[in-house]
Amino acid sequence: MLTRKQHELLRFIQERLKESGVPPSFDEMKEALDLKSKSGIHRLITALEERGFIRRLPNRARALEVIKQPEQSAGPTRQRFAPSVIEGSLGRPRPPAATTVDDDVVMPVSVPIMGRIAAGVPREAIENRINTVSVPPEMLTRGEHYALEVRGDSMIEAGILEGDLALVRKTDSAETGDIVVALIDDEEATLKRLRKRGTSIALEAANPAYETRVLGPDRVRIQGKLVGLIRRY
Numbered sequence: 001m002l003t004r005k006q007h008e009l010l011r012f013i014q015e016r017l018k019e020s021g022v023p024p025s026f027d028e029m030k031e032a033l034d035l036k037s038k039s040g041i042h043r044l045i046t047a048l049e050e051r052g053f054i055r056r057l058p059n060r061a062r063a064l065e066v067i068k069q070p071e072q073s074a075g076p077t078r079q080r081f082a083p084s085v086i087e088g089s090l091g092r093p094r095p096p097a098a099t100t101v102d103d104d105v106v107m108p109v110s111v112p113i114m115g116r117i118a119a120g121v122p123r124e125a126i127e128n129r130i131n132t133v134s135v136p137p138e139m140l141t142r143g144e145h146y147a148l149e150v151r152g153d154s155m156i157e158a159g160i161l162e163g164d165l166a167l168v169r170k171t172d173s174a175e176t177g178d179i180v181v182a183l184i185d186d187e188e189a190t191l192k193r194l195r196k197r198g199t200s201i202a203l204e205a206a207n208p209a210y211e212t213r214v215l216g217p218d219r220v221r222i223q224g225k226l227v228g229l230i231r232r233y
Contacts, residue, residue: 144170147165155207181222189223
């Protein structure tokens with residue numbers, strides 16, 4: 001399933017190929033999709049290639065080939081990471097935080113794993129439920145929860161490592177110092193520490209190799225707050 005921007009780019013490439021037989025340049029794609037940088041186009045191209053919709057031809061500049069179309073049901077809809085609209089158990093009433101057996105055995109709670117989150121360079125978010133994980137009820141706070149697999153090393157000094165499962169409480173608000181799932185420009189998701197700087201929002205890494213991103217409040221939406229980590233060995 002494609003995001004709206006991926007679908008728009010795929011359609012633009014196909015239309016340009018039909019018109020002239022030559023794929024558009026990155027500048028043309030950036031202008032057509034109203035993006036601020038070519039890096040966003042590069043991420044979209046990579047995502048389309050990984051999903052098998054296009055192919056980059058070797059040893060040829062600007063050589064792109066459309067090899068399949070998205071299903072009609074996909075359409076140019078907003079299929080990006082947004083826990084508030086995810087189907088499945090995340091959007092339904094959550095079972096009680098704990099169930100007791102013989103008054104002394106506490107059963108774990110099943111939490112959906114909704115995909116991967118970048119603890120590094122922001123990436124296009126994934127919103128597909130891929131599995132579940134059993135979580136001790138004492139790790140959960142009040143409200144709905146979901147888990148995301150961490151990719152990248154930008155939060156290593158906060159003890160968050162690649163491959164960890166980030167346990168997240170769904171919320172659209174957070175305070176300075178909270179580690180949050182942040183959606184940037186409705187396209188990219190990242191796990192970072194939130195800092196409020198006047199009317200701006202700073203997304204701060206816990207690794208000196210990464211720069212802090214300072215963005216306007218209209219470019220950032222909070223999707224959840226980190227409440228715990230699950231590490232597998």
